Amino acid sequence: MKNNIKVERAKKDLTQEQLAETLGVTRQTINAIEKNKYLPSTLLALKMSALFGVTVNELFILEEGD
Amino acid sequence: MINETTFQVQLLPYAYKKYGFWILILGLPIVAAIVYLFKSTGMITDSRSFFDEWNDTLVYYPIIIGMALLVFSKEKQEDEMVQNLRYKAFVSGVFFLVIALLLLPVFSSMVALLEGNRIEMPDVGGMLGALFMLLFYTYLSFKYNLHRTRRALETDEE
Incomplete structure (x- = not known):
């Protein structure tokens, strides 16, 4: 699975720290999600989707084999 | 539900x-x-x-x-990724405890046989000993993985 969080974050001109603070998680968690090292919960994915104004499907994209 | x-x-x-x-x-x-x-x-x-x-x-x-x-x-900074690591540490802790408790008598019996002694059921510390092993492994495993994850992500900071 890949994601567009880094792109959406850049569009909103947010740092990882600012995004983490808004979502109530640590900066390491945001970093881990962006690098596909951690898959967020549905709740966190929905919060991101609402914050960026895009659907969850636009944020997280399934790849072949997922 | x-x-x-x-x-x-x-x-x-x-x-x-x-x-x-x-x-x-x-x-x-x-x-x-x-x-x-x-x-x-x-x-x-x-x-x-x-x-x-x-x-x-x-x-x-x-x-x-x-x-x-x-x-x-x-943890000082507790979020869902930390909770995920904690959950994995508990699952692997219970798994290794089951394996250890099952294999310890076998290992002990083999050693006793090789030494030419009578085979006896070994004392594995009872319930409290098993609980200690579980807590000890879970804590060390969780802290090690948390440290390793955070360190890897610190170096990747963007």
Whole structure:
């Protein structure tokens, strides 16, 4: 699975720290999600989707084999 | 439905880790002092059960209470990724405990056979010993993986 969080974050001109603070998680968690090292919960994915104004499907994209 | 049937364990605040450390450090000397007091008043006649028997309940209690406080307290920065690592540490802890408890008698019997001794069921420390192994492994495994994850992500910072 890949994601567009880094792109959406850049569009909103947010740092990882600012995004983490808004979502109530640590900066390491945001970093881990962006690098596909951690898959967020549905709740966190929905919060991101609402914050960026895009659907969850636009944020997280399934790849072949997922 | 899951929330209705599953007992929800709330983790203790981060400050309880400190109490866990203190109980681990001070627990054994305090228990030793209590046993000495009991012995001097004649309530205990033979203190070897404390000093020689590692599986004595008195010895295990402060260790297990201290370890439990460490394991069931939140981290300074607790979020869903940390909880995920904690869950994985518990699952692998239970798995390795099952394997260890099943294999220990086999290993012990093999050693006894090789040494030409009679095969006897080994003492694995009873319930408290098994609980200690579980808590000890879970805590170390969780802290190691948390440290490794955070370190890897620190170097990747963007």
